[in-house]
Amino acid sequence: MATAETAVSLSDVRKTYRIGEPVHALDGVSLEVPQGSYTAIMGPSGSGKSTLMNLVGCLDTPTEGEVVVGGRAVDALDDRERTRLRGTEVGFVFQTFNLMPRLNAVENVALPQLFQGIGRTERRERARDLLERVGLADRGDHLPNELSGGQRQRVALARALVNDPAIVLADEPSGNLDTDTEAEILDLFDEFHDAGTTMIVVTHERHVAERADRIVHLLDGRIERIEELDGGAAEPASRTGSSGRSEGDSE
């Protein structure tokens, strides 16, 4: 089912939590996220957004069904391989930024590469490059608590991109930001999306979701509907067909 052009694919995924009564957090979800696409996921609390994000982010495994990230089936991997896949193929952007408080901006951006065993010099160069791209070239030595919310989220975005992941997964990326800063961050998302990065944004704010090519509406663990934006420009078939990105990751 997974093709080289598909960054993430879910087929009939179910996630059931057994805390007393079984709770079906996800109840048969199938979704294809093509490479280079920009997907927003919306839904009320308890609709399964977080569970979906954990599955796509390789933090969790489905109870049933198949999740394929970067060409690899997540449910078939053990914890170590899943961690490795997460480190290289998924970049996280969180609502609360989640930066390491005692590491400066450069070190925070370089952190994922640290766990991939990449050398110190190379890490720092890459981190400084990315900080420059998010407009924080002069803030590299600052600790998170010396940065504004918007700046922290830029650092987080740079960190998400550092390993060239298959997808960037953003969970309410502007939830803690004021309107102006939110616009700046979302503009930055657009910029990276235009440069070819696959984006998945989980949000419950309509205007944030509207930046995407399409919006997936979740309700009670199922996909209620998929809303295509920009006059169908993000039709999965046409988009992947026209995409020049084919990394030869055929599986």
Next chain:
Amino acid sequence: MNPLESLRLAWRSIRGHKLRSALTTLGIVIGIAAVIAFVTLGASLQAGIIGDISPDDQRNVYGWAAEPDTEGGPLAGAQPVFTGDDLEAVEDLEAVEAAYGYATIQTQAISNGEETVAQGNGLIASGPSYIREERLAEGRQFRQGESEAVLNPAAANQFEENVTVGDELTVTILGGERRTVEVVGITDTSEGQSPFEGFESSPRVYVPTDPYYTEQASGLGTGGGDDGGDNESAGESGEARFLAIIVEAPSDDAADIDAARESATDYLESDQSDASEFLGDDLAVRFQTSTELLQQLQDVLDLLRNFIVGIAAISLLVGSIGIANIMLVSVTERTREIGIMKAVGAQNRDVLGLFLTEAVILGVIGAILGTALGLVGGYVGAEYVDLPLVYPLEYVALAVVVGILVGVLAGLYPAWRAARTDPIDALRYE
């Protein structure tokens, strides 16, 4: 993640909690410092005692006659059996360099002019070489047959006006007889010159056996006269019988010492010697070197040291529980950080290594500071008790190893807990 990176990150979080890390380390510091200080003191004390056995003394064997199964230290159960003839005969033995008697003379008092000081057991009669040249601070050894004496500083300083070489003292021997002695030398320390005296500092006066002991013994019958008062049987050269005999081997080589010891024992236990008439079946001559005589003291010291090290080990245990406790707090406190690291690709072993490194750093810092403190403590202690300072270096190395070990043991469970943290829960953790 390579160990250097773990070290860097771990050091970062330790520095982030300076006071807490310092207090945590304190337990280890105290434990290690106590061990190092007491072991240093023990080693110094040992060196001090062994050091009292001067190179010259190492070739001496100290002999006395006692019932074979008598237990105890030097002179335990000793009977006065050795005559002057015996001493001369032993000295003539091929394997023996020199031999002289040893006895203590009971005294009542010593006077320096007008001033009189009570002195009980302080007169020690022996051969001239009993006071070795290098242990004299002033003057010379006494000569056999002269009314001369060598004092130790404690004896010389007990008078209002310190006694110096050339002064004359009046000794009142038990029984009231008074004798005048000329002070010819002062020793360098007040510690005993041989295991017979013990090593504690006390006032002592050293005199030649002739005339003091031989005359006094024949006069009072404390020497050889115990066997029914018939002093004539004890031989012509003097009725005095010595409690102990000191035999000098030609060198401190173990073979030479054994040869001297054996030939002296053989002679004394043979029928040729005067001593043999008293030895009979009941008494046996026993010769021991200072080192052998000190062994018992050494055993007590070792026991004491082990006891103290045991107590210090308990303090170390408490210290490591402190590290474990603070690491557990730290893991809980940093749950979110653990979640972040795992989300961005940290493996369980990376997280484990990070926390373990942190615990080991605390342990090692504690060990290093504790070692430094312990060495200073040992130095101050040795200085205070006036002992030669000896640092047991192997214990310093051991302390660092213990520090690492304590860190690993104390950090293992918290680090394992950290590694097992579920990133989803951890990221949700507030």
